[in-house]
Amino acid sequence: MKELVVISGKGGTGKTSLVAAFAALAKDKVLADADVDAADLHLILDPHVEESHGFESGRTAVIVPERCTQCGLCRDLCRFDAISETFEVDPIDCEGCGVCVYFCPEKAVDFPLNRCGDWFVSDTRFGPLVHARLGIAEENSGKLVTLVRQEAKKIAEEKNLGLILTDGPPGVGCPVIAAIGGAAGLLIVTEPTVSGRHDMMRVTQLAAHFGVPAMVCVNKFDLNVEQAEGIEAFARENGIKVLDRVPFDPVFTRSMVVGQTILEYDERSEAVESVRSIWNQCSEVLGL
Amino acid sequence: MIISVASGKGGTGKTTIATNLALSLDDPLVFLDCDVEEPNAHLFLQADLGRPEIATTPVPLVDENKCTLCGKCGEICQFKAIIVIGETVLPFEELCHSCGGCMEVCPEDAISEKPRELGVIEEGRQNGIRFIHGRLRIGEAMAPPLIKKVRAKAPVDGLTIIDAPPGTSCPVIAAMKGADFILLVTEPTPFGLHDLKLAVGAVRVLGIPCGLVINRSDLGDRKVYEYAQEEGIPILMEIPFERKIAEAYSRGVPVVEAFPEWKERFVRLYQDIQDAAVGKGVPA
Numbered sequence: 001m002k003e004l005v006v007i008s009g010k011g012g013t014g015k016t017s018l019v020a021a022f023a024a025l026a027k028d029k030v031l032a033d034a035d036v037d038a039a040d041l042h043l044i045l046d047p048h049v050e051e052s053h054g055f056e057s058g059r060t061a062v063i064v065p066e067r068c069t070q071c072g073l074c075r076d077l078c079r080f081d082a083i084s085e086t087f088e089v090d091p092i093d094c095e096g097c098g099v100c101v102y103f104c105p106e107k108a109v110d111f112p113l114n115r116c117g118d119w120f121v122s123d124t125r126f127g128p129l130v131h132a133r134l135g136i137a138e139e140n141s142g143k144l145v146t147l148v149r150q151e152a153k154k155i156a157e158e159k160n161l162g163l164i165l166t167d168g169p170p171g172v173g174c175p176v177i178a179a180i181g182g183a184a185g186l187l188i189v190t191e192p193t194v195s196g197r198h199d200m201m202r203v204t205q206l207a208a209h210f211g212v213p214a215m216v217c218v219n220k221f222d223l224n225v226e227q228a229e230g231i232e233a234f235a236r237e238n239g240i241k242v243l244d245r246v247p248f249d250p251v252f253t254r255s256m257v258v259g260q261t262i263l264e265y266d267e268r269s270e271a272v273e274s275v276r277s278i279w280n281q282c283s284e285v286l287g288l
Numbered sequence: 289m290i291i292s293v294a295s296g297k298g299g300t301g302k303t304t305i306a307t308n309l310a311l312s313l314d315d316p317l318v319f320l321d322c323d324v325e326e327p328n329a330h331l332f333l334q335a336d337l338g339r340p341e342i343a344t345t346p347v348p349l350v351d352e353n354k355c356t357l358c359g360k361c362g363e364i365c366q367f368k369a370i371i372v373i374g375e376t377v378l379p380f381e382e383l384c385h386s387c388g389g390c391m392e393v394c395p396e397d398a399i400s401e402k403p404r405e406l407g408v409i410e411e412g413r414q415n416g417i418r419f420i421h422g423r424l425r426i427g428e429a430m431a432p433p434l435i436k437k438v439r440a441k442a443p444v445d446g447l448t449i450i451d452a453p454p455g456t457s458c459p460v461i462a463a464m465k466g467a468d469f470i471l472l473v474t475e476p477t478p479f480g481l482h483d484l485k486l487a488v489g490a491v492r493v494l495g496i497p498c499g500l501v502i503n504r505s506d507l508g509d510r511k512v513y514e515y516a517q518e519e520g521i522p523i524l525m526e527i528p529f530e531r532k533i534a535e536a537y538s539r540g541v542p543v544v545e546a547f548p549e550w551k552e553r554f555v556r557l558y559q560d561i562q563d564a565a566v567g568k569g570v571p572a
Contacts, residue, residue: 010326011454012299016479037455038297038486040479059366079388092461092493097387098366136489139458142429170298170454171325174429194540195303195328202326205426223531224538248534253507256477 001156002184002286003149005034005212007168007176009199014219015189017252017262018275019167020044023126024263025279026288029163031124032152033131034145034179036117041167044259047122047129055117055132055147057140058096061089067108074100074109092137116140119148121155128155142178145169149179163288172199172206180207185286186214187243187278192227200231204238214240215285217278221245241285244277290448291561292467294491295474296483298454301503301527302473306451307332308543309471310417312554317447321421322435322463324407329451331540335412335419343422343437344403345430347381348390354398361390361399382429406434409441435462456486464490469565470498471524476508481515488519499564501557504529524560525553 006022008015019041023031033041061082063074068087075083078100082093089100089109101109116139119132130152132144152164166183169175180186186207190200200216207214216235221228232242247270255265262272293306303321307329310319321329330337348361348370355377362371369383370390379390381404391399407424422438424431431453439462442448452463464470470491474484484500491498500516505526516523527533536546544551 008298010299010328011297037457038483040297040482043478043482077388077392079386092465095385095387096366097385097389098364099387099389099392102364102389102393134457136456136486137458137461137493141455141457171431172426173325173424173431173459176325177427177429191299191538193538194331195326196538198328198331199326202426209427223534227538250507253477256479257509259478 001153001162001164002288003164003166003182004185004187004282004286005166005168005180005183006187006189007179007203008170008189009172009203010190010196011170013189013191013196014246014252016040016167017256018189018219019165020261021263021275022165022279024261025276026163026165028161029127029165030152030156030161031127031129032148032164032166033129034148034166035169036132036134036141036144036148037169037175039131039133042129042131044256044261045124045126045129046259047120047124047131049120049122051121053119054115055119055144056113057116057143058114059098059111060091060094060096060114061098061100062110062112063087063089064108064110067106069106071105073103073105077103114138117144119144119151121151128159130155142174145175145178172202176203176206180210180212183212185282186212187282188214188216189219190216190231191220192218192224192231194227197227197231197234201234204235204240215243215282216240217243217246219246220248222247243281244274246271246274246278289469289562289565290450290467291469291471292450292452292464293471293473294452294460294464294487295454295472296456296487297474297480300473300475300480303328303332303451304537304543305471305473305501306449308550309554309558310449311542311544312551313558314416315447316416317449318418318420318442319449320438320442321451322438323451323453324422324424324431324434324438325453327421327423330419330421332542333414333417333419335414335417337410337412340408340410343406343409343434345386345406345433346401347384347386347404348379348399349402350377350379351398351400352376354396356396358395360393360395364389364393386433406430409438411441431459432462435459456490460490461494464494464496467496469561470496471501471561472498473501473503474512475504476502476510476512480508481512484512485515488521497565499524499561501525501527503527522564525557
């Protein structure tokens with residue numbers, strides 16, 4: 001079983017639209033939405049939720065006023081300035097380190113588990129999907145990303161499916177690190193802008209750092225052909241396989257508005273042709 | 289006044305709005321790029337960046353001569369960042385949240401702290417703008433502590449514009465908390481709407497007044513407009529998709545530089561933000 005993770009460095013490059021199109025093209029796969037901060041794949045795949053689970057991670061300190069003598073030790077020890085003058089813990093600032101809990105002489109600090117979000121196993125018209133919803137202002141998205149990928153892997157093993165197709169998060173931090181380890185291949189979707197180029201370079205460093213083989217494709221390449229060529233040249237120089245380009249095509253937005261993949265919306269569009277070619281190139285690299 | 293520009297979804301034009309707003313104002317201001325995973329504002333502001341300052345976070349350093357392997361450090365650590373294995377104490381520095389608990393709890397005073405690199409902070413100037421950004425070290429997972437360090441560089445008074453990271457989890461909260469106004473940038477598509485709702489949820493948790501900029505306003509549908517009306521969120525600006533704007537952006541040219549007629553619109557946006565914020569009791 002192999003996992004292809006689609007990431008972008010920069011947000012808004014069209015990663016999720018591309019993953020949805022791949023979902024329509026790939027056979028025998030499990031889909032995973034690992035962009036748990038802004039999970040959007042379900043908006044196109046219209047999943048039928050079959051299993052729903054809470055996701056608990058980390059703890060938050062709560063000072064119980066009846067037991068608190070306001071000695072101030074917790075405030076002195078808290079490095080996150082999470083405890084107010086009136087001895088209330090700000091749950092947003094609390095890092096869940098438990099130092100106040102441990103040292104409170106009155107045992108006045110409770111330390112309940114956080115429910116950070118939910119994760120789901122669903123059925124879609126393109127096969128099983130594992131997805132999640134991180135609670136607002138919650139942390140540990142890296143752990144939720146790891147969980148989504150593990151569950152997708154379990155399903156792939158149970159159902160003997162050869163591919164996991166994962167929609168990854170943007171950036172280069174905690175969620176992306178959790179999304180790429182152990183993948184068979186990474187597809188970096190970028191756009192021909194100075195920002196797209198800048199972030200693509202950072203994410204290729206990350207791929208190299210974790211030793212995951214990467215491929216690059218430039219979406220909306222015709223908005224700046226020169227920039228697209230520059231990105232592709234950089235990729236080649238760094239041993240990254242360059243795939244076909246995708247033109248700027250409003251078909252992506254139009255299909256998204258009606259909740260379809262571009263293949264379902266307009267099979268003959270120019271964008272579909274290039275996406276098909278990119279998928280074939282990916283399959284070849286992964287040996288599918 | 290602190291204005292934080294956020295978006296939920298990436299790629300909606302947050303950096304474009306934040307940088308063009310900054311370039312349109314004549315008042316001196318501080319611009320913080322808190323999107324430390326993918327800082328891009330410097331590409332548009334073309335600030336001359338000075339020498340990078342290494343940003344660090346403290347992690348435990350164990351003196352093996354003093355350590356009796358009692359294991360208390362491992363018991364208090366909620367992040368499994370320090371454990372006793374056999375005859376050694378092993379800190380996992382990248383998992384450490386720098387709470388200082390292990391050092392505090394150690395009965396032998398065997399733990400001190402040493403700095404671990406999170407990334408760098410760079411500072412520069414362009415016209416009247418004092419520019420500061422953080423750049424997360426590749427392979428580094430902890431964005432929020434670096435964001436907090438970037439924010440600590442800004443003075444308390446005057447105008448600060450913050451370019452926030454995408455999403456709604458801890459890095460965004462670190463870039464929005466304590467702001468006087470959140471300018472949310474979205475696009476009128478199902479993805480844009482979905483992520484906007486999450487971002488508004490985060491803004492509501494923090495209790496900060498907000499307004500909306502709708503980018504590529506002519507691509508997509510009307511649902512974002514309906515949502516804004518239902519929620520009582522003012523739409524402060526709309527930018528239609530124009531290929532020439534997209535092309536200028538792709539070259540790193542700010543909109544107000546390529547099309548100076550836009551400057552006036554950004555000045556008006558700033559006035560509207562001030563009105564909206566002051567209307568809600570925020571000092572100008």
